[in-house]
Amino acid sequence: MRLRAQVGMVMNLDKCIGCHTCSVTCKQVWTNRPGTEYVWFNNVETKPGLGYPRRWEDNQRWRGGWELDRRGRLRLKAGGQIRKLIGIFWNPDLPTIDDYYEPWTYDYETLIEAPLSERDPVARPRSQLTGRETSVRWGPNWDDDLAGAPETASEDPVLRGIEDRVKLAYEQAFMFYLPRICEHCLNPSCVASCPSGAIYKREEDGIVLVDQDKCRGWRFCVSGCPYKKVYFNHRTGKAEKCTLCYPRIEAGLPTICSETCVGRIRYLGLVLYDADRVLEAASTPDPRDLLDAQLGLFVDPDDPEVRCQARRDGIPDDWIDFARRSPVHALAIRYRVALPLHPEYRTLPMVWYVPPLSPVVNALEQDGYEADPDDVFPAIERLRIPIEYLANLLAAGDADRIRFVLRRLATMRAFMRKQQVLGVREERLATEVGMDADELEDLYRLLAIARYEDRYVIPQAHTELAQRLAELPGTCGLDFEGGPGSCGAIPRPAATLNQRFMLTERPERRFPGARPLPVRNRPAEEHP
Amino acid sequence: MTIWDTFLWVVLPYAALVLFVAGHVWRYRHDQFGWTSRSTQLLEGRWLAWGSNLFHYGALAAIAGHVLGILVPNWLTSAVGISEFTYHFISAIPGSIAGVVCVAGLVILIVRRAAFVRVRRTTDAVDVAVYTLLAIVIGLGIGETLAVNAFGPGYDYRSTVAIWFRGLFWLHPEPQLMAGAPLVYQLHAASAWALYALWPFSRLVHVWSLPWQYLGRPYILYRSRYAAARR
Ligand code: HEM
Ligand code: SF4
Ligand code: SF4
Numbered sequence: 009m010r011l012r013a014q015v016g017m018v019m020n021l022d023k024c025i026g027c028h029t030c031s032v033t034c035k036q037v038w039t040n041r042p043g044t045e046y047v048w049f050n051n052v053e054t055k056p057g058l059g060y061p062r063r064w065e066d067n068q069r070w071r072g073g074w075e076l077d078r079r080g081r082l083r084l085k086a087g088g089q090i091r092k093l094i095g096i097f098w099n100p101d102l103p104t105i106d107d108y109y110e111p112w113t114y115d116y117e118t119l120i121e122a123p124l125s126e127r128d129p130v131a132r133p134r135s136q137l138t139g140r141e142t143s144v145r146w147g148p149n150w151d152d153d154l155a156g157a158p159e160t161a162s163e164d165p166v167l168r169g170i171e172d173r174v175k176l177a178y179e180q181a182f183m184f185y186l187p188r189i190c191e192h193c194l195n196p197s198c199v200a201s202c203p204s205g206a207i208y209k210r211e212e213d214g215i216v217l218v219d220q221d222k223c224r225g226w227r228f229c230v231s232g233c234p235y236k237k238v239y240f241n242h243r244t245g246k247a248e249k250c251t252l253c254y255p256r257i258e259a260g261l262p263t264i265c266s267e268t269c270v271g272r273i274r275y276l277g278l279v280l281y282d283a284d285r286v287l288e289a290a291s292t293p294d295p296r297d298l299l300d301a302q303l304g305l306f307v308d309p310d311d312p313e314v315r316c317q318a319r320r321d322g323i324p325d326d327w328i329d330f331a332r333r334s335p336v337h338a339l340a341i342r343y344r345v346a347l348p349l350h351p352e353y354r355t356l357p358m359v360w361y362v363p364p365l366s367p368v369v370n371a372l373e374q375d376g377y378e379a380d381p382d383d384v385f386p387a388i389e390r391l392r393i394p395i396e397y398l399a400n401l402l403a404a405g406d407a408d409r410i411r412f413v414l415r416r417l418a419t420m421r422a423f424m425r426k427q428q429v430l431g432v433r434e435e436r437l438a439t440e441v442g443m444d445a446d447e448l449e450d451l452y453r454l455l456a457i458a459r460y461e462d463r464y465v466i467p468q469a470h471t472e473l474a475q476r477l478a479e480l481p482g483t484c485g486l487d488f489e490g491g492p493g494s495c496g497a498i499p500r501p502a503a504t505l506n507q508r509f510m511l512t513e514r515p516e517r518r519f520p521g522a523r524p525l526p527v528r529n530r531p532a533e534e535h536p
Numbered sequence: 537m538t539i540w541d542t543f544l545w546v547v548l549p550y551a552a553l554v555l556f557v558a559g560h561v562w563r564y565r566h567d568q569f570g571w572t573s574r575s576t577q578l579l580e581g582r583w584l585a586w587g588s589n590l591f592h593y594g595a596l597a598a599i600a601g602h603v604l605g606i607l608v609p610n611w612l613t614s615a616v617g618i619s620e621f622t623y624h625f626i627s628a629i630p631g632s633i634a635g636v637v638c639v640a641g642l643v644i645l646i647v648r649r650a651a652f653v654r655v656r657r658t659t660d661a662v663d664v665a666v667y668t669l670l671a672i673v674i675g676l677g678i679g680e681t682l683a684v685n686a687f688g689p690g691y692d693y694r695s696t697v698a699i700w701f702r703g704l705f706w707l708h709p710e711p712q713l714m715a716g717a718p719l720v721y722q723l724h725a726a727s728a729w730a731l732y733a734l735w736p737f738s739r740l741v742h743v744w745s746l747p748w749q750y751l752g753r754p755y756i757l758y759r760s761r762y763a764a765a766r767r
Binding site for chain 1: 568569571572573574575576577578579580581584585588589591592593653654657658739742745746747748749750751753755756757758759760761
């Protein structure tokens with residue numbers, strides 16, 4: 009066992025109002041530069057819909073993420089190392105800019121400089137790639153709010169298998185918003201796809217970053233990420249991705265998208281997991297078991313033994329305390345109401361989603377009457393769409409998983425309504441969904457009250473550790489005599505197997521190419 | 537032997553080599569951020585599929601041919617039992633194929649760069665210089681292979697050009713060997729030195745970054761936030 013801390017995110021989809029504030033603030037901070045005009049580290053999609061880039065979920069086409077070979081071993085869907093080097097001159101799986109959209113601006117000059125005339129001047133769209141006039145035919149959220157859905161949404165890859173039953177006519181449609189950032193996966197296929205070793209996962213907090221100095225522009229990470237959350241800067245010729253706003257996280261602050269979220273749907277917190285069993289979990293044969301396998305990696309920071317192990321593995325004490333109070337641990341692991349996006353990609357993603365009840369409620373209200381809150385329960389059992397859709401999105405097709413979560417959410421509402429309106433505390437409701445009344449109240453506190461302090465429980469980075477590490481070159485910094493690292497993790501078979509797959513030691517020892525570059529006057533990790 | 541010969545076959549090569557080596561050292565130390573293939577596949581993919589693959593595989597084969605023809609001396613090839621006839625055969629047939637493939641790729645790449653405005657807009661002056669020099673060097677090279685050696689009278693560059701080239705590295709330049717070579721060979725060599733001089737300042741630096749370490753590497757890499765502080 010080798011415990012690591014990971015900063016994770018949960019988004020409560022019921023509360024997303026699709027306002028795109030997160031996307032805009034993120035863009036203003038990170039991608040408002042030449043070469044990244046088309047890049048949205050955070051984007052908000054309407055589901056059902058094609059998404060951004062168009063049909064990104066069709067990994068039979070883009071071949072992102074992992075799969076199992078015939079002998080059950082995990083391998084990159086796009087092929088292994090030799091395959092990549094042979095194909096390095098042209099990547100067959102790379103989306104082109106038209107799969108995203110041609111970025112454009114408007115010719116604002118004419119508005120200001122046009123001579124006086126009868127008609128108002130018009131600012132025409134200009135392509136930011138060619139500088140020429142263009143006609144806008146697609147954008148990052150073209151099918152927002154199901155716009156054009158009757159024509160396009162049937163191509164949504166998530167509809168595969170249920171398309172014949174889904175009605176996309178306006179009156180019968182269901183929809184919800186899906187905000188997306190990089191998942192900062194436990195088993196990131198972008199890292200594995202990078203031939204230069206420029207992408208890495210940070211030991212301390214699990215944030216996945218591209219070293220801009222080491223990236224050589226081979227562009228395999230772009231196609232290797234099944235979520236299409238690595239982007240190619242066409243000006244610099246380097247890959248860029250969501251940084252989970254690491255400078256803010258290090259200071260104990262939430263990411264920009266979270267901080268500015270209007271619906272207050274986002275949660276940030278630590279989880280502790282066993283890094284030695286990541287490969288094993290990602291190799292789970294049945295995709296529907298992947299979620300449980302991933303859940304099995306997480307450990308309970310309230311358990312004293314876990315705390316001791318965490319300390320031995322160099323996780324600072326205050327971080328362990330933050331992990332105990334983590335809303336991500338509570339929603340995803342303790343109450344199991346948050347689910348990972350497309351677990352079948354086998355990257356073990358770490359941005360989890362509380363599935364929305366609203367499509368179910370909407371489905372009930374289609375006939376024109378307002379749904380009685382208690383009607384929701386039979387609907388959860390009975391309705392196939394949109395539950396199957398949610399299942400394809402968040403549970404590798406396991407509709408029971410979605411029902412389990414929706415029942416808990418609906419029960420929380422019913423329980424709190426009874427308690428607040430009628431003054432009765434119906435324990436029975438809680439036990440029916442395998443919880444107790446206090447837990448339901450806690451869930452309510454997290455999801456409905458959602459105070460800032462409860463949503464973002466982020467420890468500050470330990471800069472003083474850097475000092476100690478500098479003094480003890482060649483060690484983990486904590487394994488001095490009697491130090492927390494000195495007991496050392498005992499290698500186990502799973503660990504050894506895993507290490508051939510994952511570089512868990514200091515990279516520069518095992519693999520010279522992974523040596524971090526010296527820092528000059530700018531931070532080594534990211535944008536110059 | 538004129539001053540002109542000394543300049544072309546002694547001064548130019550050494551100046552280019554100095555620029556080549558010093559330029560790479562300087563660029564590697566000061567411009568890691570600019571060290572990339574500057575891929576344009578995002579902007580255009582279909583033409584690139586043909587252009588890039590043909591060009592690169594052709595170029596790599598041609599480079600291998602140069603190693604065999606220029607760097608390996610006659611006595612070594614005969615010592616391992618390759619007769620003059622066999623050598624000629626190898627250089628003429630696979631050499632011609634490699635050359636044609638490379639030229640086809642380069643033509644596609646250049647046409648693509650000119651025709652697709654998106655790609656054209658990413659092209660800077662250094663790119664134009666690189667493409668011009670590549671076109672000249674490769675065009676003259678295929679000229680030698682096809683017009684002189686495969687279908688023409690033939691020219692034994694291994695006992696002139698090759699010896700001059702190797703002599704440069706022994707610090708024993710023999711410019712008179714080049715002075716007597718046919719014009720295509722002279723132009724090919726001179727333009728190649730110009731290309732080498734430009735190399736470290738262009739996107740061609742990506743050639744040295746062929747990520748062979750990937751072959752023996754674990755898939756998932758971790759790095760400590762404090763890695764930088766460790767040194
Ligand atoms: C040794 C291994 C090499 C590798 C791995 C390599 C890889 C690449 C890659 C990935 C690209 C970008 C293609 C794209 O737009 O997506 C590229 C472009 C290019 N390479 Fe190489 N290359 C190698 C050797 C060479 C050599 C030997 C030359 C020439 C002497 C060369 C000349 C070029 C040129 C001119 C381009 C620009 C193509 C264009 O966009 O028009 N490369 N290379
Ligand atoms: S979601 Fe993020 S961490 Fe996961 S594979 Fe994609 S870019 Fe990498
Ligand atoms: S800011 Fe919040 S509510 Fe608005 S779209 Fe983004 S995630 Fe949804």
